[in-house]
Amino acid sequence: MKLTRRNFLAWAGLSAVGAVACDVFGEDRRELKVQSPVMQPEDLVKGTDNWYATLCRQCPTNEGIVVRVMEGRAKKVQGNPDYPVNLGKQAARCDAGLQSLYHPDRIAGPMKRVGPKGTGEFAPITWDQGLNDLKAALASHGDGLLLITEPVRAHSAMIADKFAKAFNGTHLGFEAFDQGVYRTAVKSVFGQDTLPDFDIGSANYLLSFGADFLSTWVSPTRWSIGYGAFRDSSNGGHRGTHVHIDPRFSMTASNADKWLPVTPGVEGHLALSIAHVIIAEGLQADGVDIDQLTSGRGAGALSDYSPERVGPMLNLHEDILHGHSGADLIKELAREFASHTPALAIGGDSSSAYSNGLFNAEAIYALNYLVGSVGRQVAFSPESPLSDLPSSANVGGLGDWAEHISDIKNGKTALVMVHNADPVYGLPESSGMGEALSSDSVFVVSFSSFIDDTAVMADLILPDRNYLEDWGSDIPEPGPGHQVIGIQQPVVNPLSELDPRSFGDVLLAIGQELGKESDLPWTSVKQALRETSDSLYDMNKGSVSGSTKDIYWNSMLRNGGWWDASSDPVTVQAPSGILNDIASRGSEAKFSGDGFYLIPFLHNTLLDGRNAHLPWAQSAPDPVTSVAWQTWVEINEKQMEGLGIREGDVVSLTSNAGRITAPAYPNPGMPPDIVGVPLGQGHKHGPDYATVGDAKDSANVIDILSAVRVDGTRSLAWASNRVQVQPTGDSVRVTKLEGEYESREIGNIIDNNPGEEIIKTTTPGEEHH
Amino acid sequence: MVSNRIDHKWGMVVDIDKCTGCQACVIACQAENNIPLNTKDTFLQKRVNEWIRIERYWEGEYPNVKARYIPVLCQHCDNAPCEPVCPMYATYHNDQGLNVQVYNRCVGTRYCINNCPYQVRFFNYWHPGWPERLENQLNPDVTVRSRGITEKCTFCVQRLRRAELKVERQSGNRLNDEALEKGNYAPACVHACPTSALTFGDQHDDGAKIRSYFDDVNAHNIHHEHERETRGYRLMEEVNTRPNVIYLKKVDQYPLGKGDGHV
Incomplete structure (x- = not known):
């Protein structure tokens, strides 16, 4: 008899009788009072599961994960408790990544363009055809090729670099908001080539400038783990104080103990003014050599940055100053910062994306010397034990892309290969990337698993395996202060209806067929990884042990990688006169256009749009506004009233570079002269989940950024635009969680x-x- | 039939001071528990199904403004208002302190949803549809709820059952904090939370980290809240639902409205 809802009720009635009967046989009374003796769903746990350690590829951090696999299907992603970077924790992005594996719109197999370029008309072909086309393209116009990938390190970077070099070309990583400015500042302030790790948990005082480090900046899960410890006073520790300096009321600002909304572009001046107070009042930590930092000039080196001069520049609201001056605030901030050691200063995102972003970043990071936290709260991981594995991602900035775009246009580059990157979406429209790739003179090969704004321009699509089906590796940057090599292994096989091939394996196979064996000697990525494992075995150190090379390899896969906690962080020596140098480079931020300052930001789960095709990433409400599935424009609530704009009214933002429209969201925390707009939506091509919005509620804010660089770097100054905000007369409902529940x-x-x-x-x- | 169990009483402590609002718990829960996709339409219909959600509250306005985050999930009340109103006994209290929903008894009266002061019960107005390929991800330990069924947080009971089978039945060890963490047996949200704002444990285990908070809050009823030694409180204590979820208050170093001249 089929069990339907209706006859289930009859069964439930019968089993109540059964309950009485069972009671006689001595069953536990407690259990049976309200529970019929049918099997409860909560008791139905069947089957055996396995957890496999591998790496997440949903954001540039590449966190260590374990994946639960049952009957050949991946079920759940969780942080790998042993992986030194994220210690068992994960971001919402890691979970959402599972949907890229079983996404309904994955490209099933190789495809060839049949319609005009950019129209998205493709016809399926076989892998033999696809690889032959790629070989032909490489042989005829591969010289000077451009290989664009996501930011990659370790084996993925090594293979891509060697491949590009073998064809006289270039390999560059792509990120919409690259870390080029931060990287340059780290090099000049600390003399290091890799990004530092921050021990936030051990700090007493945290001064952050612009960086939305709890949400998206660099290694948010790692910083959040530290932040939890920073807030923890349960073990007799002291709860740390966090002051965030940011013109935008970001998620990080909302978590700080104190938020100082300064006028955009003055962050570097503020940092040097804090340094000025510390030196003038002799508040530096014990053992800090002020003479060395200022070449003997002391506070005089920073005379242009006295609190009296910088205070008024901050333009702080009188309700923050409570009748005091800006100079008083800087002095008090400096005294608090210097007296609550261990103290830590970090900066990024908007603070390093104005025209003077490099100066800001340098000034902010130099503060760490004064409180003695360099080498302690700011630590640099030692170089990778295997020197041929890159431990930093080589990511292009706007300057690099401009050069490559002109190479494409003038015919120097006739072959562009793209893997897991969407530069057409992620570069300002005025950069001309879309226009360059749509030309018939360039052959575009995409290795994407999904159609996106770049893949749609392709002549040939050779879909890669998903990261949960493929081999790979990573050297985390920032590392945890010691050497780590994370290993990515396939946890499941591709579904039978899909026919993807590993991007790395394709590069190796093609390279060898075209006579580049000397550059690319491996038959597969797995073999390259295995060689690394064998080299580590010979070194006989670190977390992995095994009596034979095979056992060692298996053990490394089981743990998710290799790390050596006994390797010491790099010792950093402050460059002589560093404060004088930074002070001499001080400049004020220049903005293009007029009206509101536009501060774009990476979306909490969609990041720069790379996760827009994942329904879980789309449906995760933004922490501050609770909006999902839409682009929104955050405007000060009262400012909106003044402009006659209500929530959901579609407004246009007009910059010198263009115009977009999106619904307004009233944010009581936003300063009146700032608008914040998240990245992530506004894809022109892609899976339904990525393109669900229309022109009213989905826009790509990158389109209206002027192609201006941060002074002294090759990176886009993405926070240097001012925009006019005008209602369009249209209105939409804001898709948000807020207001769905009563208060608590x-x-x-x-x-x-x-x-x-x-x-x-x-x-x-x-x-x- | 489950019997001869070690006597657990599960509970959770949520430290609001550590919650940053990052949504890691929300998505981890949806991935673990086969929660229907929250499409754009469900947001427009105000029918978003999040067994754990982050509520955000505004306090003050620019420039003295704060946003507060509070994760809200089923409170697993000892005096659960949802239980007595169910005509089908579909929701009941099990012997481990969990408020349990028996999906195949539920006929969708939604009385429980109306009676829950925490708004953490969700009704399936439609059949939960996934694109066919995404169904490969569904957790086989968790029932997919059909249309017309109420659902809610279970404290990931499927993980607890697996843990009992593996840790207590097979090895004979007690399922304590360490065993929960080591075996991936704590609820998915707790494992995910990067700042460790969520802590899960057994109130009957003397060594559990959550124990001191429960002892403190249990010993001081609502009329004596100032005598509490911890930051612990329960949501809506005045309705006396006796939740098995305890919240720890936000620590405010610079409270708003205290214009004491401190800049």
Whole structure:
């Protein structure tokens, strides 16, 4: 008899009788009172699962993950508890990555363009045809090719670099908002080529400038783990104080103990002014050699940055100053920062994306010398034990792309290969990338698993395996302060209806067939990884052990990689007169256009749009606004009232470079002269989930950024635009979680003293007005 | 039939001071528990299904403004208002402190949803549809709920059952904090949370990290909240639902509205 809902009720009635009968046989009474003796769903746990360690590829951090696999299907992604970077924790992005594996719109197999370029008309071909076409393209116009990938390190970077070099070409990583400025600042302030690790957990005082480090900046999961420890006073520790300096009310700003909304572009001046106070008042940490940092000039080296001069530049609201001057605030901030050691200063995102971003970043990071946290809270991992494995991603900036675009246009580059990158979406429209790739004179090969704004321009699509089906590796950057090599292994096979091939393996195979064996000697990525494992075995150090090379290799796969906690961080020596040098480079930020300052930001889960095809990433509400599935424009609530704009009214943002439209969201925290717009939406081509919006509620803010560089770098100055905001007359409903629920109590206690407290029932945003 | 169990009483402590609002718990939960996709339409219909969600509250306005985050999930109340109103006994309290929903008893009266003061019960207005290929990801340990069924957070009971089978039945060890963490047996949200704002454990285990908070809050009822030694409180204590989820208050170093001249 088929069990339907209706006859289930009959069964339930019968089993109540059964319950009484069973009671006689001595079953536990407690269990049976309200529970019929049918098997409860909660008891149905069947089958055996396996957890495989590998690497996540959903953001440039490449966190270590374990994947639960049952009957050949991946079920759940979780942080790898042993992996030194993320210690068992994961971001929402890692979970969402599973949907890229079983995504309905994955490209099933190789395809060839049949319609005009850019129209997305493709016809399926066989792999033999596809590889022959690629070989022919390489042989005829491969010389000077451009290979664009996501930011990659270790074996993926080594193979891509060698491949490009073998054809006289270039390999560059692509990120919409690259870390070029940060990298340059780290080089000049600390003399290092890799990015530093921050031990936030051990700090007492954290001063952050612009960087949305709890959400998207560099290695957010790692910083969040530290932040949890930073906030923890349960083990007799001290709860740290966090001050965030940022013109935009970001997720990180919302978590800080104090948020200082300074006018955009003055962050570097503020940092040097803090340094000025510390030196003038002799507040530096013990053992800090001020003479060395200032070539003997002391506070005089920073005379242009006295609090009296910088204070008014900050343009802080009088309700923050409480009748004091900006100079007073800087002095108090400097004294707090210097007296609450260990202290840490970090900066990034908007603070390094103005025209003077490099100066800002250098000034901010130099503060760490004054409080003695370099080498302690700011640590540099030692170089990889295998020197041929790149431990930094070689990511292009706007300057690099401009050169390559002109090479494509003038015919120097006739072959462009793209893997897991979408530069047509992620570069400002005025850069001309889309126009260059749509020309018939360049042959574009995409290795993407999904159609996106770049893949649609391709002449040939050779879909890669998903990262959960493929081999790979990573040297995390920033590392955890010691040597790490993470290993990515296939946890499942591709589904039978899909026919992808590993990008790395294709490069190796093609390279060898075209006579480049000396550059690319491996038959597969797996073989290259195995050679690394064997070299590590011979070194006989680190976390992995094994009596034979095979056992060692298996053990390394089981752990998700190799690391050597005994390897010491690099010792950093402050460059002589560093503060004088930075002070001499000080400049004010220049903005193009007029009106509101436009501060774009990476979306919490979509990042720069690379995850827009994943429904979980799309549906995760933005932490601050709770908006999902849409682009929104964050404007100060009162400012909106003044402009006659209500929530959901579609507004146009007009910059010198273009115009977009998106619904407005009233943010009571946003300064009145700032608008914030997330990246992530506004894809012209792609899976349904990525293109669900229309022109009213989905826009790509990169389109209206002027192609201006940060002074002294090759990176895009993405926070240097001002825009006009105007209602379009249209209105849409904002797809947000806010207002769906009644209010709840948020208990606050003051300064960790349970005796003094306020328990508030604050109302959600809807009722706020 | 489950019997002869070690007597657990599960509970969770949520430290609001550590929650940054990052959404890692929200997506980890959806991946673990076969929660239907929250499409753009479900947001427009105000029918978003998140067994754990992050609520954000505004306090003040520019320039003295704070956004507060609070993760809200089923509170697994000892005096659960959802339980007595169910005509089908579809929701009941099990012997481990969990408020459990028996999907194949639920007929969709939604009385429980109306009666839950925490708004953490969700109704399947439509058949939960996934694109066919995405169904490969569904967790075989968790029932896919059909249309007309109410669903809610289970404290990832499927993980606890697997843990009991593997740790307690097979090796005879007690399922303590360490065993929960080591075997990936704690709820998915707890494992994911990067700042460790969520802590899960057994209130009957003397060594559990959550124990001191429960002891403190249990010993001091609502009328004596100032005597508590920890930051612990329960949501809506005045309705006396006795949740098995305890919140730790946000620590405010610079509370708003305290214009004491401190810049």
